[in-house]
Amino acid sequence: MKIHLSQFAGFCDGVRRAYEIISTLDISKAKKPIYILGSLAHNADVVKKIEEKGIAKISLEDFLQSKEGEIGTIIVTAHGSGPEIFEMAKEKGIEVIDTTCPKVIKVQRLAKVFSARNCSIILIGDKGHKEVEGINSWGKGKSRIVSTQKDLENLDFSNDKKIVVLSQTTQSEEFFEKAGNFIKNKFPDTQIISTICYTTYDRQGEISKLAEKNDIVIVIGSKESANSTRLFEIAKEKNPKTYFIENSSQLEKEWFFGMEKALVTAGASTPSWVIEEVIKEIERL
Ligand code: SF4
The missing domain is CATH 3.40.1010.20 (4-hydroxy-3-methylbut-2-enyl diphosphate reductase, catalytic domain)
Known part of the structure; x- marks a missing residue:
């Protein structure tokens, strides 16, 4: 055969870059204890190698509820996270190692800019996914997230003045195109920006x-x-x-x-x- x-x-470039940053990190010089916000990659071997380096996984909720001094360094994964993480780290003196993929940063910036311009953002992506939640957070949490055909059909455009459509970087091209056409049909002035990697x-x-x-x-x-x-x-x-x-x-x-x-x-x-x-x-x- x-x-x-x-x-x-x-590994894509973003995950490879993040993995290299973490695997070459000089643990002796980092402020301890060191935590990583969620999983760098959805892979048990990768998770194990990171743990063996002395880096423990922490959930977003536990990180937000942690008390001053409980965390020395926090690693943000390639999927990125919302601005609240960086703000909280600054307030509590936590060092940040940010491995957010530059392509994800681009989507976060677009969400920030369009939200500041009072545009309605429709984000085509998986609800609850870390990257999607982070992008939404940069857009002040006001994005409508569309994951399925049903979500599309349930969109209400009655309060919209300007609409921008963005995508999760790993979104299916086919669904993004379908969703973009559907929205444009209902709201012709929609600006569609494909941020698929x-x-x-x-x-x-x-x-x-x-x-x-x-x-x-x-x-x-x-x-x-x-x-x-x-x-x-x-x-x-x-x-x-x-x-x-x-x-x-x-x-x-x-x-x-x-x-x-x-x-x-x-x-x-x-x-x-x-x-x-x-x-x-x-x-x-
Ligand atoms: S955008 Fe996502 S899929 Fe593309 S390189 Fe970055 S982490 Fe990988």
Whole structure:
């Protein structure tokens, strides 16, 4: 069986950059205790490596409720966070290591600018996702978040004067376009700014083209990861023999019976060593 590895599989630039900042951090010089706000990547191996470095995970709620002196350094992940985190850190003397991806910062700035201009912001993205919550926070928490067709249909435009549509960086291009057209139809003056990251475009475009040309597709990633889930959905639509796994132990031998060509891809939070293990295991099977 031939195994084709997607050229865009694995860590995107933003997650790689954040991981490098954290893995090369000189712990002895950082103010302790050191915490990371949520997970850097939705991957158990990455989470473990960070923990082994002496960096503990903290939720947004626990961080906001922490008392002065309880936290020495806080690491903001590539997904970014709202301005309240930076303000609170300053007030309590907490050092910040900000690994927010520059492309996410761009969306945060757009939300800030358009909110200051009293525009209504419609953010196409997953409700509750860290990046989306952070962007919304930079826009003073006034964005309407659209995740589904139903959300679109429920939008009320009666109080809108100016509308700007922005996207989560890992949003599906297809849904963003559909949502943009729907909104523009109801409110013709809408300004639509696609802030989908090119990495996501490339990854989704490639899987969309290659999924049906292969007998089986393996998508590696966490179900908590928005971009991995999106990759799986796109591939599954094109090829019903698509499987979503987190690591090599979840591969099943019978999936490969009679298969001649396999495509392997991975979400932006999947490290290279996990992809290598999956390929080795497919070869072994
Ligand atoms: S997917 Fe793109 S925007 Fe998101 S962290 Fe990666 S490089 Fe940055």
